Amino acid sequence: TPAQLKDTSSHGDQTPLGSDVHLDEKIKACFVALVRNEELSSLVDAMRQIEDRFNRKYHYDYVFLNDKEFTEEFKETVQAFASGPVKFGLIPTDHWSYPSWIDQDKAAQVRKDMKAQGIIYGDSVSYRHMCRYESGFFWRHQLMDEYEYYWRIDPGTKVYCDIDYDIFKWMKDNDKKYSFTISLPEYHATIPTLWDTTKQFVKENPQFLNDNNLLEWISDDKGETYNGCHFWSNFEVASLDFWRSDAYRKYFDHLDQAGGFFYERWGDAPVHSIAAALFLDKEQIHFFDDLGYYHIPFHNCPFDKKVRLERKCACDPTSI
Numbered sequence: 001t002p003a004q005l006k007d008t009s010s011h012g013d014q015t016p017l018g019s020d021v022h023l024d025e026k027i028k029a030c031f032v033a034l035v036r037n038e039e040l041s042s043l044v045d046a047m048r049q050i051e052d053r054f055n056r057k058y059h060y061d062y063v064f065l066n067d068k069e070f071t072e073e074f075k076e077t078v079q080a081f082a083s084g085p086v087k088f089g090l091i092p093t094d095h096w097s098y099p100s101w102i103d104q105d106k107a108a109q110v111r112k113d114m115k116a117q118g119i120i121y122g123d124s125v126s127y128r129h130m131c132r133y134e135s136g137f138f139w140r141h142q143l144m145d146e147y148e149y150y151w152r153i154d155p156g157t158k159v160y161c162d163i164d165y166d167i168f169k170w171m172k173d174n175d176k177k178y179s180f181t182i183s184l185p186e187y188h189a190t191i192p193t194l195w196d197t198t199k200q201f202v203k204e205n206p207q208f209l210n211d212n213n214l215l216e217w218i219s220d221d222k223g224e225t226y227n228g229c230h231f232w233s234n235f236e237v238a239s240l241d242f243w244r245s246d247a248y249r250k251y252f253d254h255l256d257q258a259g260g261f262f263y264e265r266w267g268d269a270p271v272h273s274i275a276a277a278l279f280l281d282k283e284q285i286h287f288f289d290d291l292g293y294y295h296i297p298f299h300n301c302p303f304d305k306k307v308r309l310e311r312k313c314a315c316d317p318t319s320i
């Protein structure tokens with residue numbers, strides 16, 4: 001909305017793109033990408049956009065995480081595209097493997113059944129590890145310890161507009177903990193018991209439910225059922241402290257024990273979204289309608305023409 005846009009430009013971060021901000025204004029923040037070696041070219045495509053539109057002025061750090069060692073080619077290439085410090089992290093095996101309590105035969109049978117039903121990524125083991133990792137572990141990686149905020153980057157994504165303010169600092173100054181650019185309904189077949197598992201957690205831990213929560217957005221019947229609405233988590237600018245909180249850690253452990261990352265195909269997007277909606281104050285969740293963002297097959301292009309021209313948004317809001 002225009003009000004939000006006015007708000008974002010009123011925080012004294014008016015340095016024109018191209019000149020550097022003072023380092024002492026920067027906060028502890030990084031870009032983080034979970035990525036495979038073979039996604040290098042689409043990753044640097046995304047980095048190039050983020051550098052051009054934002055980071056060439058701020059030089060924030062990058063953290064790259066992988067369940068396999070990054071190749072030398074990967075490392076030297078991303079280093080060439082980054083204007084800030086770059087770090088590479090190998091994921092510890094216990095963050096990317098079956099927990100002891102998971103019945104792997106049962107999990108294998110589920111993958112077979114989901115494949116037969118044509119459920120997207122239904123037969124993939126690695127996709128499940130990825131979703132569990134993005135839900136419960138990326139923020140626990142040692143390399144993330146020094147940071148307060150992060151911006152998740154997925155290969156092949158685009159940022160359409162100039163970002164002429166420090167969005168990490170904006171998040172912090174405005175006490176925002178989670179932000180999104182696109183929201184979508186989830187495929188119900190991937191999360192049949194996620195909501196019941198969540199309800200059980202809230203019943204056992206009512207102290208974590210925020211008094212000013214966003215339940216009305218994720219449920220159309222006052223919490224009886226989940227309507228599937230979720231923030232599309234391939235873009236996230238968010239507070240690491242939220243995931244580090246007691247509420248979220250306990251919630252994740254509860255979900256992990258229930259096994260739905262493997263016995264169903266719970267995505268990190270609904271998990272993050274439900275947690276944000278229930279445990280945060282709704283004022284702490286922010287919709288960035290002024291960045292312009294694309295991840296196949298959807299985009300968000302600012303609707304206001306004035307914004308598109310001022311920010312040089314390379315997109316058309318009436319098409320994809």
Ligand code: GDP
Nearest residue numbers: 034035036039065066067126130153154155234
């Ligand atoms: P989609 O966006 O839901 O279609 O899922 P993707 O396959 O694009 O994966 C989401 C993110 O996780 C991307 O950043 C991928 O690079 C990353 N990713 C997915 N699977 C793996 C994996 O097995 N290993 C690593 N290192 N990264 C992965």
